[in-house]
Amino acid sequence: MTPPQCLDTTFAALADPTRRAILARLASGEASVTELAEPFAMSLAAVMQHLQILEDSGLVRTEKLGRVRTCSVDPAGLAAMERWVRDRRSIWDRRLDRLGDLLG
Amino acid sequence: MTPPQCLDTTFAALADPTRRAILARLASGEASVTELAEPFAMSLAAVMQHLQILEDSGLVRTEKLGRVRTCSVDPAGLAAMERWVRDRRSIWDRRLDRLGDLLG
Numbered sequence A, B: 001m002t003p004p005q006c007l008d009t010t011f012a013a014l015a016d017p018t019r020r021a022i023l024a025r026l027a028s029g030e031a032s033v034t035e036l037a038e039p040f041a042m043s044l045a046a047v048m049q050h051l052q053i054l055e056d057s058g059l060v061r062t063e064k065l066g067r068v069r070t071c072s073v074d075p076a077g078l079a080a081m082e083r084w085v086r087d088r089r090s091i092w093d094r095r096l097d098r099l100g101d102l103l104g
Helices: A003-014 A017-027 A033-037 A044-056 A075-103 B003-014 B017-027 B033-037 B044-056 B075-103
Strands: A060-065 A068-073 B060-065 B068-073
Touching: A003 A017, A003 A044, A003 A075, A003 B003, A003 B017, A017 A033, A017 A044, A017 A060, A017 A068, A017 B003, A017 B075, A033 A044, A033 A068, A044 A060, A075 B017, A075 B075, B003 B017, B003 B044, B003 B075, B017 B033, B017 B044, B017 B060, B017 B068, B033 B044, B033 B068, B044 B060
Parallel strands: none
Antiparallel strands: A060 A068, B060 B068
């Protein structure tokens, strides 16, 4: 995937409250699929579908050891997105600074 | 809209390369709809549809003065999203720090 498509899938993955909640949970430590599913009123299959989307977008990594699939945050996906937002923000902040200089 | 729904629409709005390009252009200064449409091989109507999604998500503001609609970045939408990413990131960074302390 080229970077623009990566960002498409990353932002699309985050446009869902369940997927953001899963990511929030994983930010505080890795978890099995069963542990992740616990707080949600949905089937294990539905949670695994959300996990697949998070994994495809590079936000989450999963690893199967024996019968347990362990999930953790993949920093690469989040970093690419943060970089995009930060770059836009910095151009915008510089503009506001210049405006401040002109008016100040 | 409650905050979680706001984030849904913000992330969904950013999951499209044309809308990210429009936002990138607006980060360097406000522009009319006609100016925004220029670099894209699409109709003015298509660009206006993308702008509507960006406006609904709180990322872009538009103002009509006479016959010209001027578009600019709305910092509120971007800020809410940045806050969400930063909060996740900081929990995750603290975890890595603790791990470093244990291993160091």
